[in-house]
Each structure stands twice: as C-alpha cells, then as structure tokens.
Amino acid sequence: MTVDYSLYLVTDSTMIPESSTFLRQVELAIANGATIVQLREKKLSTLDFITRAQQVHALTKAKGIPLIINDRVDVALAIDAEGVHVGQDDMPAELVRRLIGENKILGVTCSVPEEVEAVTASGIADYVGLGTVYATNTKKDVTDPEGTGPIGIRKMLQVLGRYNQSHEKKINSVAIGGINHTNADKVMYECAVDGERIDGVAVVSCIMASENAGKATSDLLKIIETTPNWASRSCIQEADIGKFVAQTHPLVHHITNNVVKNFSANVTLALGASPIMSELAAEFHEFASDIPMIALVLNLGTPTPELMSVFKTAIQVYNKYAKHIVFDPVACGATQARLQASKKLLNSGHVSVIKGNLGEIQGIWKLTSTYSESSNSGSLMRGVDSIAKLTEEKIIQIGKEVSKDFKTVVVITGKVNYIIDGDKYTKSEGGSELMGLVTGSGCSLGSTIAAFLATGADVYLSAVDAVNLYNEAGRRAAGYSSTPGSFMISFVDELYKLTH
Numbered sequence: 001m002t003v004d005y006s007l008y009l010v011t012d013s014t015m016i017p018e019s020s021t022f023l024r025q026v027e028l029a030i031a032n033g034a035t036i037v038q039l040r041e042k043k044l045s046t047l048d049f050i051t052r053a054q055q056v057h058a059l060t061k062a063k064g065i066p067l068i069i070n071d072r073v074d075v076a077l078a079i080d081a082e083g084v085h086v087g088q089d090d091m092p093a094e095l096v097r098r099l100i101g102e103n104k105i106l107g108v109t110c111s112v113p114e115e116v117e118a119v120t121a122s123g124i125a126d127y128v129g130l131g132t133v134y135a136t137n138t139k140k141d142v143t144d145p146e147g148t149g150p151i152g153i154r155k156m157l158q159v160l161g162r163y164n165q166s167h168e169k170k171i172n173s174v175a176i177g178g179i180n181h182t183n184a185d186k187v188m189y190e191c192a193v194d195g196e197r198i199d200g201v202a203v204v205s206c207i208m209a210s211e212n213a214g215k216a217t218s219d220l221l222k223i224i225e226t227t228p229n230w231a232s233r234s235c236i237q238e239a240d241i242g243k244f245v246a247q248t249h250p251l252v253h254h255i256t257n258n259v260v261k262n263f264s265a266n267v268t269l270a271l272g273a274s275p276i277m278s279e280l281a282a283e284f285h286e287f288a289s290d291i292p293m294i295a296l297v298l299n300l301g302t303p304t305p306e307l308m309s310v311f312k313t314a315i316q317v318y319n320k321y322a323k324h325i326v327f328d329p330v331a332c333g334a335t336q337a338r339l340q341a342s343k344k345l346l347n348s349g350h351v352s353v354i355k356g357n358l359g360e361i362q363g364i365w366k367l368t369s370t371y372s373e374s375s376n377s378g379s380l381m382r383g384v385d386s387i388a389k390l391t392e393e394k395i396i397q398i399g400k401e402v403s404k405d406f407k408t409v410v411v412i413t414g415k416v417n418y419i420i421d422g423d424k425y426t427k428s429e430g431g432s433e434l435m436g437l438v439t440g441s442g443c444s445l446g447s448t449i450a451a452f453l454a455t456g457a458d459v460y461l462s463a464v465d466a467v468n469l470y471n472e473a474g475r476r477a478a479g480y481s482s483t484p485g486s487f488m489i490s491f492v493d494e495l496y497k498l499t500h
C-alpha cells in the first residue's frame with residue numbers, strides 16, 4: 001500500500017468545540033484532505049475504544065486512507081485497522097510487528113537521533129513520528145517541552161537519510177508537536193537535510209479543536225504545499241549595490257549590543273542608509289510591514305532574558321513580512337549559554353545571513369545535523385576572539401554545512417573572509433589589522449550587509465559586495481591613517497566615499 005503522510009491527523013476527543021462532535025470533526029478532516037488518521041484515545045474503555053475505532057474506520061475506508069491505532073495493538077487487530085503507532089514507553093516495535101504482521105503500517109515516535117538509530121537498526125517501522133517540534137499543550141509527557149525545533153528534527157533526519165539512501169524500502173517521517181497554520185510551511189521547508197526531508201506533518205489541536213475543522217484541514221493542506229515567503233522572494237538586479245544603498249537610503253533596524261550602537265549607527269549613515277536602534281517589540285510590526293526597504297541586524301553581544309524575548313519577536317515579525325535578518329551570534333562558541341541562546345533564536349525563525357568569526361561559526365556548526373564531536377578537532381575559542389586553527393578546506397566545509405542546514409548565507413570573518421551559500425563560496429581579502437582595534441568594526445559589518453540586503457538585491461551578492469566594500473574601506477583608510485583613532489574616522493570616511 002502506498003501511504004500519503006503529508007497531512008496526518010491524530011485525534012483527541014478532549015478538545016472538541018461545543019458546536020461539533022468528535023466524529024464530525026474527523027469526518028470533516030477526512031473530507032477536506034487529511035491523508036492518514038490516527039485514533040488516539042487515552043481514557044476510553046476497551047469496548048468504547050473498539051466502537052469508536054469501527055466508526056472512524058468506516059470513514060477512513062470510504063475515503064481510501066489508512067487508520068492507525070495509537071498504542072493499542074489489540075484494538076488495531078480487533079477492527080483490522082491499517083496500522084499501529086507506538087512511543088518509546090509502549091510495546092516495543094519488534095513485538096508490535098510480530099503481532100500485526102508484515103503488511104500493516106507501523107509507526108514509532110522518536111525524539112532524539114539515538115531513537116532513530118534504534119528504529120533504523122531494526123528496520124521494522126514504516127514511519128517515524130519526529131518531535132515534539134514546538135511546545136504544545138496537547139501532550140504533557142514529552143522529552144523536550146520547549147520542542148526540538150527544526151534543528152533537532154534535522155539531526156534525526158540525518159540518521160534517517162543514511163538509512164534510506166542505502167535501503168530499497170524507505171522509512172517515512174512526519175514531524176509532530178505545536179504545528180499549525182502559522183508554521184506548517186516553515187516546518188516542511190526547514191525540516192530537511194541533504195537528501196532527506198519529512199514526508200508530512202502530524203497535527204492534533206489545529207484541526208480537532210477548530211470551530212471549522214473542514215476549513216482548518218483544507219487550509220493546512222494548502223499551507224504545507226507553500227514555500228515560506230522569505231524563501232521565495234524575487235530580487236532586484238543591481239550592478240553596484242553600494243551605490244544603490246546611498247541613492248535609496250534603506251533602513252537598518254539594529255537590536256545590538258550597547259558597546260557598538262554608536263559606531264554601527266555611524267557606519268550605517270556613512271553608507272547612505274538610516275539606522276534605527278530599537279528594542280521596543282511593539283513597534284517592530286510597523287517597521288517590517290510599512291517600510292519597503294528595511295532589514296534587521298540581530299546581534300547577540302550583550303544578551304539578557306528580556307532581550308531574548310525581543311529577539312524572538314523580531315525574528316517572527318521580520319519573517320512574517322519576508323524582510324531580511326542578519327544574525328551575529330557574538331561569542332556563541334565561548335559559552336554554552338550563548339550557544340543555547342543562538343539555538344533558540346535559530347529554531348524560532350529564519351535568518352538570511354549568519355555572520356561571525358570562525359569560533360562563532362564553529363559554535364553554530366555544532367547545531368547542524370552533520371556535526372559530530374569527532375568532526376570537531378583543533379579548535380578553540382576565547383571570549384569573542386576566534387583563535388581557531390583550521391585548514392581552509394575545513395573552514396569552507398564548516399561554512400557550507402551551516403549554510404545548507406540553516407538555508408542561509410554564511411559570512412566567516414577573519415584575515416580572509418568567506419561568504420558561503422550552499423556549495424558556492426567567495427573569498428574576500430580582509431581589510432586592515434587596525435580594524436581589530438576599533439570596537440564595533442566587526443559588528444558594523446553586520447549593519448553593512450543588512451543595508452545591502454534591505455535594497456532587495458540577491459542575498460549572496462549583497463553579502464559578497466558588502467564584505468568587499470567594507471574591507472576595501474579598511475584598506476584605503478589604513479593607507480593614510482596608521483593609529484586606531486584616526487583610522488576609525490578615515491574608515492567611516494572611506495565607506496562614505498565608496499558609496500557616494
């Protein structure tokens with residue numbers, strides 16, 4: 001039997017709106033596009049469970065879609081359902097398979113890569129339910145209440161992909177937990193690694209608790225087939241993006257650290273763009289929706305719990321309006337807390353560019369699906385300064401892996417800068433050593449990239465041109481200013497001259 005996992009309804013009889021009934025909700029979901037249904041009842045007596053299973057089975061059979069029974073192998077056998085789903089604390093999958101036979105569908109929940117390893121080692125499941133992706137009120141006893149996010153799902157997909165690439169019969173996968181109309185397109189897009197992607201989403205409350213289960217289902221079906229707005233953007237073609245910045249004055253919204261605010265604002269102004277320094281979440285919506293040429297710089301320099309919530313809101317709002325974000329994960333290679341903060345932010349939405357020194361990008365690399373402890377050798381990180389010693393080949397490989405997993409352009413700064421987009425990359429000569437003596441000169445490259453992105457030009461080209469221009473200004477300034485103070489002024493002047 002070929003099974004379509006794209007819209008997997010998992011039922012719950014405890015959240016039915018007063019205007020409907022359990023069976024009506026399921027019937028509407030099936031009529032409007034659910035491709036597979038799981039009956040999940042935690043409190044029913046065996047007799048009531050069987051009766052309900054028969055009722056739902058009549059609906060699924062009429063539509064020709066499979067019915068899966070949650071946990072209860074006996075109920076599945078009693079009504080001849082098409083399959084069984086079990087979790088890690090339920091009857092072991094091997095025993096379930098022995099009881100239900102070869103021809104039934106077997107699904108297993110996995111929350112970490114090791115659980116996927118176990119499923120692939122036995123090879124007896126037809127699909128895995130991966131999650132939870134996001135926090136959910138529907139199920140309390142979950143491994144990670146905050147959710148693994150797309151980052152965690154990708155790590156599991158990497159294991160699954162290795163199995164599927166070497167076996168004729170593939171094990172399918174669905175993501176589950178906190179998926180709804182606001183995020184299903186992103187889940188489908190982001191829960192993918194090289195050669196492996198989820199086959200669908202499994203949802204409970206966004207259909208079962210809906211006042212209009214039919215529309216909720218048909219809308220969700222459309223959304224999972226849609227590419228997120230930030231991933232399918234048309235670009236303007238500009239030969240000289242720097243000059244275009246000075247002509248069009250785009251806005252660069254900074255949520256950045258206190259140390260560099262002033263310098264970043266001056267750099268932005270020198271380019272001909274306009275800086276906004278705002279941490280007032282209430283106005284982000286107006287910025288992102290009303291201003292056509294705007295991009296956001298998110299700098300993790302001085303994080304606080306309050307700022308984390310501001311960052312998260314900003315990512316969600318800028319993603320909503322498909323406006324670019326440059327993420328600077330300052331010192332995320334130095335402490336676990338900063339790496340976890342970066343993980344939370346990258347799980348909450350999409351950023352167009354991740355910019356950092358080698359130590360920082362190596363920090364982010366630890367979050368990718370391809371990373372393993374053994375692949376990380378010879379690297380160290382101290383404070384915000386990268387002291388990593390890696391070959392160029394390894395640096396580029398790290399950048400590519402980060403770029404592919406996060407579907408972002410990666411800028412690695414240093415004596416040589418690398419701008420990486422999937423498999424393609426550009427090397428750009430660094431500016432001047434004096435830049436290292438000006439506080440904020442690293443962070444303000446983020447402002448420059450954001451100013452270029454705000455014009456609507458291609459992300460990769462914007463990053464390449466911004467990095468080239470920034471370093472050229474550094475080289476020119478160093479040509480006539482040899483001490484940090486005068487260099488700083490000359491550098492800002494050169495940025496102005498190169499764009500005006």
Ligand SMILES: Cc1ncc(COP(=O)(O)OP(=O)(O)O)c(N)n1
Binds near residue numbers: 040086174
């Ligand atoms: C498709 C799918 N994925 C995961 C689950 C969770 O199953 P389990 O871990 O057994 O938890 P309960 O559903 O029994 O609470 C699922 N049901 N379906």
Ligand SMILES: Cc1ncsc1CCOP(=O)(O)O
Binds near residue numbers: 010131137139178203
């Ligand atoms: C059954 C289950 N397993 C993991 S999360 C979950 C519930 C998902 O419910 P919702 O779609 O309402 O977040």
